[in-house]
Amino acid sequence: MKLYSYWRSSCSWRVRIALELKGLSYEYVPVHLVKDGGEQNSESYRSLNPMRTVPMLELTEGGQVRRLSQSMAILEYLEERHASPALLPADPYLRARCRMLSEMVNSGIQPLQNLAVLQRIKGELKGDDKAWCAYWIDRGLTAFQASVQETAGTYCLGDAVSFADICLVPQLYGARRFGVDLAPYGLLTRIEAACASLPAFQAAHPDRQPDAQPA
Amino acid sequence: MKLYSYWRSSCSWRVRIALELKGLSYEYVPVHLVKDGGEQNSESYRSLNPMRTVPMLELTEGGQVRRLSQSMAILEYLEERHASPALLPADPYLRARCRMLSEMVNSGIQPLQNLAVLQRIKGELKGDDKAWCAYWIDRGLTAFQASVQETAGTYCLGDAVSFADICLVPQLYGARRFGVDLAPYGLLTRIEAACASLPAFQAAHPDRQPDAQPA
Known part of the structure; x- marks a missing residue:
């Protein structure tokens, strides 16, 4: 592949x-x-x-x-x-909650912070692209945190890593890039820390990729 | 439910x-x-x-x-x-293509035309919300049409209705609302017409809902 x-x-x-x-x-x-x-x-x-x-x-x-x-x-x-290993829970309702949380990031936040959109916000509309992003990220993370409480354990859904964690971790990295204060998101940063200790999350980190650029 | x-x-x-x-x-x-x-x-x-x-x-x-x-x-x-009836194909690759097409609408177009976003484009940024929408819809539909050619039959994936059609039809309705010229999208409007002949699509149409408002 x-x-x-x-x-x-x-x-x-x-x-x-x-x-x-x-x-x-x-x-x-x-x-x-x-x-x-x-x-x-x-x-x-x-x-x-x-x-x-x-x-x-x-x-x-x-x-x-x-x-x-x-x-x-x-x-x-x-x-x-x-x-x-399964990255979706076995129970249909929990699978749906996992996909719901994932989509809160995938369709609810990320499309509004992607590069093509920011270029248009800044270029065509002369807007503040960082403030634009921060607004949508804050709004989405607030909803994500309220929703994940129902199922959170070590990770978003109990004690097994799932799609929801896979979507959350890169989104939190984006939040920091765009200057969002993560202090109100204690549950999310706790889950992020649990993920960060796993070799798979470490190997996939941007800084470890062949095309990574120095800060 | x-x-x-x-x-x-x-x-x-x-x-x-x-x-x-x-x-x-x-x-x-x-x-x-x-x-x-x-x-x-x-x-x-x-x-x-x-x-x-x-x-x-x-x-x-x-x-x-x-x-x-x-x-x-x-x-x-x-x-x-x-x-x-199944709304995803049985074959894993075709299921993935079906979800890919669906996500081209779900995360690639719709989040940029949703009400909360348009309110911010117009309110905070004093932008032209209709032109904003039309740009993203045009861009997304162009990619959707290029991609669906691989699998299209009567519907997006052969001759069975799937998630991809379910996402496409409301998006085309949105395209018209925001003034997008659908002439370049002959394949998509042909699929839309096939869907429109089905009772399920008819019953789900906005105009048939209890909260529909007269034009």
Whole structure:
């Protein structure tokens, strides 16, 4: 498998964590989202992924090269193909809560802080892109924390790592980047610390990627 | 089951379609997203759904009232609990393509056109909310159409209705509302027309909901 990724892309990071947790090896293909207007906007990348996003997973199935984008779709695919360790609970209601928490980040926060959106907020609308992000992150994390209380143990859903943790950890990193005060989110930062002690989360961290740039 | 919904919410509409396709009856609880600053922002609704969004599905499991928000999580839950008719293909790669297409709408377009975002674009940033929406919808539909070509039959994935159609149809309705020219999207409007002939899509249409408002 090849993973098209950018070190600081939170959605790429999600997939890296899942690949590490499931012990799947892959080739890392860096896509520089910023340099020269963004490699994702190049003719050649668009022909592979018309949405111009990372991550994209490339795999061979039945002798054919297949490509998947959208991190949640990739996570579900990995879960179906490589069941162990499970990253969704077994109980249907808890599975739904896990996906709900994941989507609070995936559709509720991240799309509003992604690079293409920030470029438009700043460029077209002359807005403060950092304040814009901070607003949506704060709003989303408040809801996430209120919701996760129902199921939290060591991780978001009891004592097993799941999609929800995989979405939460990169989002908290983004929150710090955009200057959000995380003091009100004690439960979330406690879960984050538990995840940070796991080798899979460490290996998937932006700073450990081949295309990482010095601070 | 109770569905907290707003007639014109595209995410509520997705869940209504799935409930209809699976033949599940439910009580409709209207949440007026606009009146008096939005009922979703009330103390009482926030205590049920901290994210302040519709749809929210309320159900009883093992004697307990359970609540789920986030349309994709709800769709997956309905699929797991009520398998027939299947709204995801059987093949793992096609399931992933189906979820990928769905997420291109769910996280790639809809979050940028939702009411809370438009209010901020217009209110704080004094931007043109309609032009903002049209830009993201156009960009997303272009990618969706390029991607769906791989699998399209009568519907997005061959000849069976799936999550991808459920996400596409309300998004096209939104595109028209925001003035997007759909002429370049012949494949998508052909799929939309096929869906529109199905009773489940008809019953779930905004105009058929109890809280629908005259044009």
